[in-house]
Amino acid sequence: xxxxxxVSEDGRKLTISIKGRFDFxxxxxxxxxxxxxxxxxxSVVVDLKEAxxxxxxxxxxxxxxxDHAGGDESDVRLVNSxxxxxxxxxxxxxxxxxxxx
Amino acid sequence: xxxxxxxxxxxxxxxxxxxxxxxxxxxxxxxxxxxxLQILREAPDAAQLISAAHSFKGSSSNMGALRLARLCxxxxxxxxxxxxxxxxxxxxxxxxxxxxxxxxxxxxRQRSLASDSSNRCC
Amino acid sequence: MSDLAPPFEPLTxxxxxxxxxxxxxxxxxxxxxxxxxxxxxxxxxxLELYRQARPHLVLMDALMPVMDGFDAARQIKxxxxxxxxxxxxxxxxxxxxxxxxxxxxGGDDFLAKPYDQVVLAxxxxxxxxxxxxxxxxxxxxxxxxxxxxxxxNEQRVAKAVFDKVAHSGCLSAPNIRYRQxxxxxxxxxxxxxxxxxxxxxxxxxxxxxxxxxxxxxxxxPLAEVFYGMTAKGFGLAQILREMNAKLxxxxxxxxxxxxxxxxLSFQRRSxxxxxxxxxxxxxxxxxxxxxxxxxxxxLPLGVLSAQAFDDRTEVFPMALGDRVLLLTDGVIDTCDSxxxxxxxxxxxxxxxxxxxxxxxxxxIEQALRDFGxxxxxxxxxxxxxxxEPAQLTPPALVYSDSGQSSPLDxxxxxxxxxxxxxxxxxxxxxxxxxxxxxxxRAQSAALHSxxxxxxxxxxxxxxxxxxxxxxxxxxxFARYYQLRNARLEQLQEGYLRVHVQVAPQGTGGCLVIEVExxxxxxxxxxxxxxxxxxxxxxxxxxxxxxxLSRNASWSDxxxxxxxxxxxxxxx
Numbered sequence: 001x002x003x004x005x006x007v008s009e010d011g012r013k014l015t016i017s018i019k020g021r022f023d024f025x026x027x028x029x030x031x032x033x034x035x036x037x038x039x040x041x042x043s044v045v046v047d048l049k050e051a052x053x054x055x056x057x058x059x060x061x062x063x064x065x066x067d068h069a070g071g072d073e074s075d076v077r078l079v080n081s082x083x084x085x086x087x088x089x090x091x092x093x094x095x096x097x098x099x100x101x
Numbered sequence: 102x103x104x105x106x107x108x109x110x111x112x113x114x115x116x117x118x119x120x121x122x123x124x125x126x127x128x129x130x131x132x133x134x135x136x137x138l139q140i141l142r143e144a145p146d147a148a149q150l151i152s153a154a155h156s157f158k159g160s161s162s163n164m165g166a167l168r169l170a171r172l173c174x175x176x177x178x179x180x181x182x183x184x185x186x187x188x189x190x191x192x193x194x195x196x197x198x199x200x201x202x203x204x205x206x207x208x209x210r211q212r213s214l215a216s217d218s219s220n221r222c223c
Numbered sequence: 224m225s226d227l228a229p230p231f232e233p234l235t236x237x238x239x240x241x242x243x244x245x246x247x248x249x250x251x252x253x254x255x256x257x258x259x260x261x262x263x264x265x266x267x268x269x270l271e272l273y274r275q276a277r278p279h280l281v282l283m284d285a286l287m288p289v290m291d292g293f294d295a296a297r298q299i300k301x302x303x304x305x306x307x308x309x310x311x312x313x314x315x316x317x318x319x320x321x322x323x324x325x326x327x328x329g330g331d332d333f334l335a336k337p338y339d340q341v342v343l344a345x346x347x348x349x350x351x352x353x354x355x356x357x358x359x360x361x362x363x364x365x366x367x368x369x370x371x372x373x374x375x376n377e378q379r380v381a382k383a384v385f386d387k388v389a390h391s392g393c394l395s396a397p398n399i400r401y402r403q404x405x406x407x408x409x410x411x412x413x414x415x416x417x418x419x420x421x422x423x424x425x426x427x428x429x430x431x432x433x434x435x436x437x438x439x440x441x442x443x444p445l446a447e448v449f450y451g452m453t454a455k456g457f458g459l460a461q462i463l464r465e466m467n468a469k470l471x472x473x474x475x476x477x478x479x480x481x482x483x484x485x486x487l488s489f490q491r492r493s494x495x496x497x498x499x500x501x502x503x504x505x506x507x508x509x510x511x512x513x514x515x516x517x518x519x520x521x522l523p524l525g526v527l528s529a530q531a532f533d534d535r536t537e538v539f540p541m542a543l544g545d546r547v548l549l550l551t552d553g554v555i556d557t558c559d560s561x562x563x564x565x566x567x568x569x570x571x572x573x574x575x576x577x578x579x580x581x582x583x584x585x586x587i588e589q590a591l592r593d594f595g596x597x598x599x600x601x602x603x604x605x606x607x608x609x610x611e612p613a614q615l616t617p618p619a620l621v622y623s624d625s626g627q628s629s630p631l632d633x634x635x636x637x638x639x640x641x642x643x644x645x646x647x648x649x650x651x652x653x654x655x656x657x658x659x660x661x662x663x664r665a666q667s668a669a670l671h672s673x674x675x676x677x678x679x680x681x682x683x684x685x686x687x688x689x690x691x692x693x694x695x696x697x698x699x700f701a702r703y704y705q706l707r708n709a710r711l712e713q714l715q716e717g718y719l720r721v722h723v724q725v726a727p728q729g730t731g732g733c734l735v736i737e738v739e740x741x742x743x744x745x746x747x748x749x750x751x752x753x754x755x756x757x758x759x760x761x762x763x764x765x766x767x768x769x770x771l772s773r774n775a776s777w778s779d780x781x782x783x784x785x786x787x788x789x790x791x792x793x794x
Binding site: 114119122126133158159160 | 241252336340
Binding site: 059061063067072092093096097 | 476520528531
């Protein structure tokens with residue numbers, strides 16, 4: 001599985017880790033990981049440490065995630081992005097929607 | 102090492118498969134075998150000899166004539182040697198073995214026809 | 224627990240065996256297993272029977288007269304083509320060589336003599352499973368091929384519809400060069416260009432997420448908005464807001480459109496840019512040789528709600544001959560066989576090496592070829608140059624009415640106050656109204672330009688108090704527009720009044736436009752005394768107004784501007 005999910009002990013934070021290329025092939029797996037989003041969750045963290053590449057469908061998937069997590073009220077963070085991934089996120093100005101680190 | 106002349110188990114399996122065509126099978130085998138024996142006796146070139154022996158081996162093994170099959174196999178092997186020896190003697194043995202099993206097949210044929218008709222009576 | 228075994232299906236089995244007894248026996252065994260049987264005594268008969276009856280499976284004796292089993296097997300396999308016809312060799316060949324020959328000849332399995340019916344039944348079943356698997360694979364492959372053809376056809380149809388909706392606009396204008404694959408649309412690439420009524424050009428280079436029809440489908444509504452609003456004289460900000468709202472409404476959450484929008488004004492010699500998610504565009508200053516990157520500062524279209532959408536543009540001065548280059552990420556992302564990207568550095572190197580601006584396109588394409596990258600369908604490029612307005616011929620506006628009714632004697636006044644000025648541009652509506660006067664239609668370009676100048680002067684210099692002298696150089700230009708946006712956002716007080724009057728005059732008519740603002744005014748005489756010089760970056764556009772209209776005059780310390788347009792009777 002190249003998309004792994006983990007819920008924190010207090011049940012408030014969901015961490016989704018992506019490994020390898022984050023592209024259309026991961027679509028179903030990524031969507032399945034949303035299933036864990038429920039009202040008790042405060043925040044969602046997407047760990048991109050092992051993500052090598054992001055394409056526009058990945059950006060779309062992040063938007064979908066944000067939408068599921070509450071849209072404008074959501075707290076979605078993208079963490080551990082490599083410089084390549086950061087560049088891609090920067091061009092689309094996704095830092096205006098997500099907390100990126 | 103004594104080969105069975107005629108394996109009865111094979112025969113009963115054959116009968117089960119062929120049902121009312123069992124006698125036809127036996128007849129066909131006997132007729133085929135006569136032809137092949139004729140070829141063997143006429144001692145043609147090596148290729149024909151080997152081919153006939155091979156063929157005879159195959160059908161005799163199918164029909165349960167185990168010793169016959171083994172003799173044919175031996176003939177097939179020997180005929181492929183550079184300087185084959187004792188071929189005529191071997192053909193003679195095959196001839197003899199067939200003469201032995203032939204009446205056994207004929208008896209088998211009679212038996213199956215009889216039991217068949219007796220079955221039909223009921 | 225495994226599934227129930229599939230229901231028994233009888234097969235047609237071809238038996239090729241030269242020994243009559245063996246043939247009879249085999250036929251009995253196979254029939255007893257429920258299958259139909261075809262009998263051949265040699266390879267040639269077997270081949271002929273196969274040709275006629277196309278049995279499902281073949282039991283082939285290896286050594287037969289006339290044509291042996293190996294030959295027959297080879298030929299049968301050839302006849303079968305893509306279909307799998309399993310061939311089980313019957314042999315009392317016990318040597319390995321003999322068995323190897325069977326497999327080489329295309330045999331799939333072999334059965335030794337004496338025949339064991341249990342083994343034979345199992346082999347037939349196994350071979351039949353393989354046969355059916357192959358048949359399924361072929362059927363699915365054929366289905367895929369069929370569906371692919373349908374898809375291609377659908378795309379053709381979609382493209383035909385799209386081409387009608389999104390005609391190429393003014394991409395064929397002499398100051399535009401572009402490259403685009405004919406099926407770029409199905410990679411989400413969109414290239415649109417159109418004249419505004421004032422003679423400016425609007426350009427859009429877009430890149431939708433996805434591929435195929437989903438990517439193409441968003442392009443149509445977007446193109447309609449772009450062309451419709453551009454033709455009516457709407458500015459970039461409003462067009463952007465409308466496009467964003469439309470896409471946000473109609474596209475699913477995970478779909479959006481990266482885009483760069485450009486408005487080039489040949490009269491004002493400026494380029495207004497908005498880039499959301501596209502790679503850098505480049506503004507080439509011919510005099511200094513500098514290529515300024517036009518960076519993505521916004522989220523792509525279709526992501527943010529209307530309230531959150533940021534329509535702020537950047538404005539740059541341009542000189543005659545300056546060019547803007549836009550490209551999609553297909554250029555940067557072209558990969559070679561080692562999965563290396565062409566990348567921005569190589570592109571910048573092409574720029575640095577370029578001596579003849581007119582050759583830039585070819586040099587970029589050559590560089591891509593030299594790089595050895597795989598040709599892609601989504602490499603779209605556009606280069607637009609600033610030229611003298613006289614060199615361009617915008618198409619005549621097409622009017623949809625019958626030309627019978629024309630309001631000839633009327634006046635209209637309205638006042639826009641702070642809150643409206645922030646969010647609303649009344650010009651397109653005003654112009655629509657004025658163009659109802661048929662006599663004015665021939666001068667619509669001048670009318671648009673003059674009204675736009677009057678309005679922006681009144682708003683920027685009047686209400687917002689911006690000094691046009693700030694626009695003396697590039698940095699000043701940028702600063703000016705930043706200040707404009709900032710002050711507009713914070714605007715609390717102020718107004719702008721427009722008064723329009725149309726009256727008959729002689730055989731034709733006359734239009735009087737007055738624009739009044741709440742600002743501090745300016746030294747009219749000083750500005751009028753300056754010679755007409757359109758080469759300067761700044762200036763109140765006063766020159767332009769004087770050039771394009773009649774009897775332009777200013778009063779009330781420059782707070783009120785008045786212009787006239789007149790026309791003769793229509794022939």
